[in-house]
Amino acid sequence: MYDPKSRRADEFICREEIEDTLRWAEEHKSDRPLLESLLEKAKTAKGLTHREAAALLFCDQPDLNDEIFRIARDVKEKIYGARIVLFAPLYLSNYCVNTCTYCPYHAKNKNIVRKKLTQEEIRNEVIALQDLGHKRLLLEAGEHPKYNPIEYILESIKTIYSIQHKNGKIRRLNVNIAATTVENYRKLHEAEIGTYQLFQETYHPDEYKKLHPKGPKADYAWHTEAHDRAMEGGIDDVGLGVLFGLTLYKYDFVGLLMHAEHLEAVWGVGPHTISVPRICPADDIDPHSFSNAVPDDIFLKIVALIRLAVPYTGMIMSTRESARTREAALKLGISQISGGSRTSVGGYTIRDIRDIENSAQFETNDRRSLDEVVRWLLENHYLPSFCTACYRAGRTGDRFMEFAKNGAIADYCQANAILTMKEYLCDYATEKTRTEGEAVIRLELPKVKNEKFRNASVKRLERIAEGERDFRF
Numbered sequence: 001m002y003d004p005k006s007r008r009a010d011e012f013i014c015r016e017e018i019e020d021t022l023r024w025a026e027e028h029k030s031d032r033p034l035l036e037s038l039l040e041k042a043k044t045a046k047g048l049t050h051r052e053a054a055a056l057l058f059c060d061q062p063d064l065n066d067e068i069f070r071i072a073r074d075v076k077e078k079i080y081g082a083r084i085v086l087f088a089p090l091y092l093s094n095y096c097v098n099t100c101t102y103c104p105y106h107a108k109n110k111n112i113v114r115k116k117l118t119q120e121e122i123r124n125e126v127i128a129l130q131d132l133g134h135k136r137l138l139l140e141a142g143e144h145p146k147y148n149p150i151e152y153i154l155e156s157i158k159t160i161y162s163i164q165h166k167n168g169k170i171r172r173l174n175v176n177i178a179a180t181t182v183e184n185y186r187k188l189h190e191a192e193i194g195t196y197q198l199f200q201e202t203y204h205p206d207e208y209k210k211l212h213p214k215g216p217k218a219d220y221a222w223h224t225e226a227h228d229r230a231m232e233g234g235i236d237d238v239g240l241g242v243l244f245g246l247t248l249y250k251y252d253f254v255g256l257l258m259h260a261e262h263l264e265a266v267w268g269v270g271p272h273t274i275s276v277p278r279i280c281p282a283d284d285i286d287p288h289s290f291s292n293a294v295p296d297d298i299f300l301k302i303v304a305l306i307r308l309a310v311p312y313t314g315m316i317m318s319t320r321e322s323a324r325t326r327e328a329a330l331k332l333g334i335s336q337i338s339g340g341s342r343t344s345v346g347g348y349t350i351r352d353i354r355d356i357e358n359s360a361q362f363e364t365n366d367r368r369s370l371d372e373v374v375r376w377l378l379e380n381h382y383l384p385s386f387c388t389a390c391y392r393a394g395r396t397g398d399r400f401m402e403f404a405k406n407g408a409i410a411d412y413c414q415a416n417a418i419l420t421m422k423e424y425l426c427d428y429a430t431e432k433t434r435t436e437g438e439a440v441i442r443l444e445l446p447k448v449k450n451e452k453f454r455n456a457s458v459k460r461l462e463r464i465a466e467g468e469r470d471f472r473f
């Protein structure tokens with residue numbers, strides 16, 4: 001039944017193939033020659049199959065596990081260097097008709113404060129985010145045909161892109177909304193969204209049914225095949241993810257990589273991003289009620305192996321995780337993080353912390369401001385990036401991967417990261433962050449290998465300091 005080129009969810013995420021892969025990986029977890037050969041393959045940064053990655057996930061030999069982490073660090077450095085992309089979520093509405101057992105937005109929750117932003121409230125939220133320094137947002141909304149129809153989403157996208165406050169401008173808006181039709185995905189594409197993200201939560205069909213008793217999301221096939229419909233609708237950058245801790249992590253790890261392989265097989269390009277959220281506390285949700293919690297050491301191994309399996313895919317970690325966990329994960333594979341995030345509707349303009357908590361989707365463990373996150377990255381020798389150039393220059397989908405796989409994208413990304421960092425330092429940074437940032441720019445500028453880009457960057461940095469904005473390669 002397994003067919004990565006099929007458009008049927010039960011064939012490209014074939015349960016029998018996952019279970020057979022897990023049995024095979026268990027049988028070979030001590031096969032040292034095999035595991036060593038897989039590690040040699042991983043060093044080439046050409047990727048691993050779901051079965052190969054599973055064998056390394058099962059590996060219980062300490063020295064080989066250390067090697068997994070070392071190679072993941074090398075691959076991350078080779079492809080992404082010191083660059084870390086920053087973004088923030090923007091929650092429009094928490095009205096929802098689904099009954100997902102792990103989400104406080106579920107329809108039966110009578111405790112949470114329900115709210116839907118008006119266009120004027122959206123404008124205020126966006127201005128607040130711009131004034132922090134954000135250039136890239138992730139739009140979020142619950143699934144509700146009355147309160148959150150596609151027309152509302154499209155109007156909100158138009159509002160967000162239209163706002164410019166001082167030097168602020170949202171240059172890329174990614175969207176995470178419920179699975180929908182090809183026609184609606186086409187409308188989102190025409191509205192010029194960036195990446196369409198949709199998390200599977202779990203790939204185990206029986207567990208999926210238990211977690212989603214009622215509502216449109218209860219349809220496993222409709223949800224799992226959504227990325228294909230998005231691609232059919234013209235959106236060529238899509239994002240995957242599972243909520244680790246809901247069900248058995250090994251099953252979902254394999255399913256996630258099979259989904260990535262399916263997109264590559266059918267559309268010629270894998271996922272633009274993969275997110276790795278873990279279940280965490282929220283109103284009406286006790287994470288301890290889920291018996292499959294993933295400990296930190298296993299979670300970091302998952303991050304490392306996803307990086308090795310799909311080396312050119314952006315990996316996202318939210319403020320669900322603590323600063324300590326995010327610091328470790330950045331070294332192993334994470335290339336995008338949120339900063340100064342609020343997971344409540346209207347959270348960037350609400351002043352009363354109780355109102356923020358009463359409408360939040362989940363608790364944030366990293367509650368630092370964007371400037372604090374930026375300075376933390378700088379102090380740890382990373383180059384924070386607010387770059388949106390590829391999306392705006394048409395380097396998306398297979399065109400992005402063409403640049404990524406031959407290594408040419410590095411010069412674009414390095415130069416654009418430096419330019420956007422300079423903008424942030426001029427417009428939003430505190431004095432201490434500005435000092436740290438200028439030092440990192442001086443260190444990172446020589447790493448732009450393309451001489452033409454490097455020389456142009458020097459001139460553009462001077463023009464940014466004089467007040468000009470929005471340069472990009």
